[in-house]
Amino acid sequence: MNVVLPEGSLAQTLGLWVAALLTLGVLSYLVGDNPVFRLTQYLFVGVSAGYAAALAWTYVLAPRLAELIRDPGSAWPQAIALALGALMLTRAWKPLSPLARLPLALLLGVGAAVAIGGALRGTLVPQVAASMVSVAPVDYGGGLRGWAYALDAAxxxxxxxxxxxxxxxxxxxxxxxxxxxxxxxxxxxxxxxxxxxxxxxxxxxxxxxxxxxxxxxxxxxxxxxxxxxxx
Amino acid sequence: MKRVLPVAVALMTGWIVLLDMLLEPAWLGPSARILLEIALVLSACALLYGTAHLGVTHVSRLVRHEPEGLYGAVLVGALLVTFISGVAAPTSGAMTWIFRYLYSPLQATLLGLMTFVLICAVYRVARLHQKRALPVVGLGLALLLIQVLASDTISPILPDLRDWIMRVPVTAGMRGILLGIALGMMAAGMRLLLASDRPYTGE
Amino acid sequence: MTLCPHCKKPNRDEATRCIWCGQSMAATPAEPPATPTNRVQDAAGERRPPPTDDPLAGLEGLLPAVPIPPAPRPARADGEPQPDEREIRDAELLRAIAIEPPPLEPPRPPRMVAQPLPPLRVRWMLYVLVIAAVLIPLISGGQLDGLIRPLPGQAALAESLADLVPEKPVLVAVDYGPSAAAELDAALNGALVQLEGASVQAVFLSTRPEGVDLARQALSRLEEAGTPPGAYCHLGYLAGDAAGLRLALTSLSAALGRAPEAGAAQEACPALLHASGIGEMGAVLVITDDGHVARRWVEQVGARTDAPLLIITTAASEPLLAPYAASGQVRALVSGAYGGLSAASQDPRRTLYSADGFVALWAALAGGFAWGLFGRRDKTERLKR
The missing domain is CATH 1.20.58 (Methane Monooxygenase Hydroxylase; Chain G, domain 1)
Structure with a gap:
């Protein structure tokens, strides 16, 4: 679904002026650190954090929660995931905070495995293999061109x-x-x-x-x- | 038990996913998929909690009447408005308005501001004759010139020179750096999967 | 050898600060137990002369309080010098230091390494240079645009898109933020036009939150250009970074759940009927301003699928990805700054996007560099140097 703000509408006109003022507010840093620039910084952090959190809820958590409510029998992996997600909250309360270690351990364990697998198969092996190329001019067709390519490879x-x-x-x-x-x-x-x-x-x-x-x-x-x- | 269980969870889940990635046995695939989905959900939860923590921190600063507290109020207000709009109606005009007229100009101008910072940095490096930075800046300017003038009309050598620089020295240097990054990531990851590092237990 | 009053570790006699804990050696927490002689001294409140066997007895107060170095002891009969008491103490101290690592030093105030900013007058001149570089295409009118030779990556991208078959959809990953929109939008539009020409369905996805709205904007532009709605679909946001990509490689529906824009992924997106995961797509086109996001795509997706991986990225991230293009893991790598020039020139909207601006930027930076290097220095600067 693509939202198009009506051309010439009040929302668009207001938006354009707000955007222009914010642009000038950020550029005001050129005259030195000032309250307007700081305001834009805090506004930026607030909007970006709220935007990312809203997407995390809308695209990841809400659909799975809805699926769990709709069909609890077949959505057991989602149930485990959401339960572990809830356990993360216990970190805020000291007596129960050790419980938060379980989801963190899973997140870090899986993250480490994915990073290792990716680095090994996606970077280390292919890049080392790509470095092991022939430096013989004959393999590049010989002549001056062959020598140039061989020199490049070396x-x-x-x-x-x-x-x-x-x-x-x-x-x-x-x-x-x-x-x-x-x-x-x-x-x-x-x-x-x-x-x-x-x-x-x-x-x-x-x-x-x-x-x-x-x-x-x-x-x-x-x-x-x-x-x-x-x- | 407080330590053993998290270590066991990290090792078991990590090794299942790693074996699935490297060896791809059919019997391990479904388990690895479930673990990946759980990790995906947990990362979203972590993002939500992180955002909540940011909000709470700034509210407490406001309550304590700290000097920057009022800016924190702006941050919390923007966070709440954006989050509520995004959750209530993710594809609505309000969310689009916030993104296009608040978020986009702020992010783009902040990056654009770096151009001014960059030219000041270039001037300063030259002014102070910083021995280590001078070759980087001088060479950077030379490469930029080759890039911006990479035209056959000006000189047929320039486009080929640009391609060669990207293809040979830059590729070789970056390859070495990428290999270093990959080795570092593997070392750090293996420490987690061998339980030498246990950050989840707070150690 | 003296023990530190705080940590009880050995130190040299003349040390004023403990080498282990950094505390002052002078601040003794408790007085040593007084000997009977001392007690007499304290009670009387007067100073007693040193012991009578001291050669300087009676001269106290006349000489400055300078420690007298011990006289060298005679060497042993076998010629080997014998260590004196102080040397033995030093050796013991050295041994203790070698065996036991000292604690971290107490924090010291950081040394000021940052140099001051250029003077305000100079800064404003530099800012004017940058603004002039941005505005120069208004005057020059894009004279250099036609002279720039297309980059090798652009030809590879065009070839890869031309090779696509309509049966297999293409995944378009919009993974950049609004800060890179000015650089990447034109290149993305150019690629989408080519996709439309090849009648290939495009499936949009973002692994970065900001990419979701930028993908919507790209779809709006497609709608405006008259592209039929069935030619593309939008799956929304894929969380989980590398783990999310790894999952989406084999199962998009598991990775996305039933997100609003995806619906039940396959139902809302007919293109996905032919592909259950990213691995079954005809090609993967990633547009990103973050080299590490691109690396993630290469490592998690490119390494495990036969579908060609095509990347459009910013000039800043291009060097990071050059090795992947050289190794063939990335079929086409296009730098946005120059890669979008030809597409931008076909856009009817007026912009400052021009090769003239890039040349002007170089001139501004080179001017700033030369000014810094050869500019006249005032008296203060000369003195500093």
Whole structure:
């Protein structure tokens, strides 16, 4: 169901002006921290928390509760889930607070398992496999192009290893024979240089994203509000 | 018993879900699905309780007449109005109005404000000659230039250079970081599944 | 060696503060039991001369109270120096420190590391640069838009969408917040137009609360464009993060329950009659501004389904996902900032979305950097340096 606020209605006009005032309220931070900016911050936290909680109730808890009332026999997993959810409330009352450990234990146990499974099958194995590529120019068709691709593959592999070595380079435990430590140190320094490039790329991307958000609000103020269109 | 039972629950549920994810035996599938659904419901409950706690904290600040208490009143008011509108009529015009005219401009402008913060940070890094940050900012500006000018008309090399930077050094560096994150997540997860860490018991 | 009056741990004689607990060594909680001599001293209220065997007896008060270092003791006959009493005490103290880890130091006031903000005058100049960068497309009129070459991810996205068959629906995960709407809306619209062209049904879902209303807005735009209502459906909010995705992979109805927008998932959404879980979709298109949310989709869904995973993300998150695109786990990765330019140019609504603005942003940042690096310093700054 898609709600469309009527064009030109009082709700829309009021909304546009409220949105514009809030936009200016947040931008007022440019002149320094002030009560208007703080007000917008608190308002934002309140609305976002209320919005997320309302969705959690509407889309997760209410449907399951309704199902449980409608058909208690077949909805026993929902009954267990909601009962455990209720047990979480006991955390607020000290004599019964140990009971809250059960749902927390389940939540953390399942969460840890899902994270491990995902990291292993979704990142660790495929990314290591993707790093193990041929560095022979013949495999890329030979010639100058083959050499270029082979060089790329070798750089990719070496840089990945260097970044991993950077963790060891920072680690406190630096045992092992001196030549090995020297190689690890060199690789670590190389890894840090690669991480600097990644950070630079992230900075460039972040600049574009921040700018896009600001540009969107200027679009709203210039064309949305003054042009009389909705958001 | 206060400790043994939660540890047993965490280990049992965790290992059932992990084995189902890795080995996918048919007989374990239904149990794992039920556990996942329970975890999903519990995460929603945790979100609700967290929101309630936020509200209670700010109400108590207001009652104690703390300096920022009045702002807390705004927060609690906004929270209650949004929550009640969302629960009473989730797809109503009121909820849409709140989202579009309160939530959206606030979130978007807060992120947009970061552009101003960023340019001040860039200036400051350069002004103070911060040795570690200077290469990151200088390189970042160079990469941004390559990105914004990635046009064949300006130079046929620029688009290829942009692609190469993303494909080789950035991919390699990020791959190393992602592998580190994955290893860290696995280590932290295994500590939970081996009961070395028991945060749910408050230890 | 002196014992700390608070924690009773050994310290050097001259220590003023305990190395174990950080408390002052001077503040002795209780006086030691007085000897008979002391008692006489205290009662009389006068100072007694030091013992007569002291070589400095009688000179008390004439010399400053400086501890006299002990005279070096003669070496043993075998030539090995013998440790004196103080060295033995130090060794004992060192041993105690080595065996027993000291407690955390008492909190110290944090050192001020933050540098002051640029002066107000400079800040305002920088702000003006940013605002000029935002408004520049008003004057330039998007001169550079036509020059930008489409990104490799855009071609891959177009190919993947063209390969879809109408029988299998596509899951569209709207997982971004309003802050990224200006960057991602145009790219999402472009992808939806392509989906409509391929007559593929789109099933909308959000694993982030904010995504629900943004998905509704996208559906409103589809309705406005005249797309028939049967071409898409909205499942609403999927909670539980990774656990929710893992469950939805095999059973969408179990993951969503009977949410209002989903109804009984399959009934309200005819597209789902062909797919009971995300794993059976024709493709999964994720639009997100959060690299970690995208990673979750790759790990929980992409790794377990043959359906191609297509991601539209912000420029800020693109580097994080580059390895997944390089490994083939993500079939197409599009950065919103540039990926949406072509779609935005076809939008009749007037906006400031233009490649000119990106160039102006670079100029502003580079100007700020150069000003910081080479700008004239006033006297105070020179003194600080």
């Amino acid at each position: 750089t990719l592999l070496a840089a990945t290893i260097a970044v991993l070595a950077a963790y060891q380079y920072h680690a406190a435990d630096r045992t092992g024979p001196a030549p090995l430590r020297r190689v690890a140190s060199l690789l670590g320094k190389g890894g840090r240089a690669i991480i600097t490039i990644v950070m630079a790329a992230l900075l460039a991307g972040a600049a574009l994203s921040f700018y896009s958000a600001l540009r969107g609000q200027f679009d709203f103020l210039l064309f949305g509000l003054l042009g009389g269109r909705g958001l």
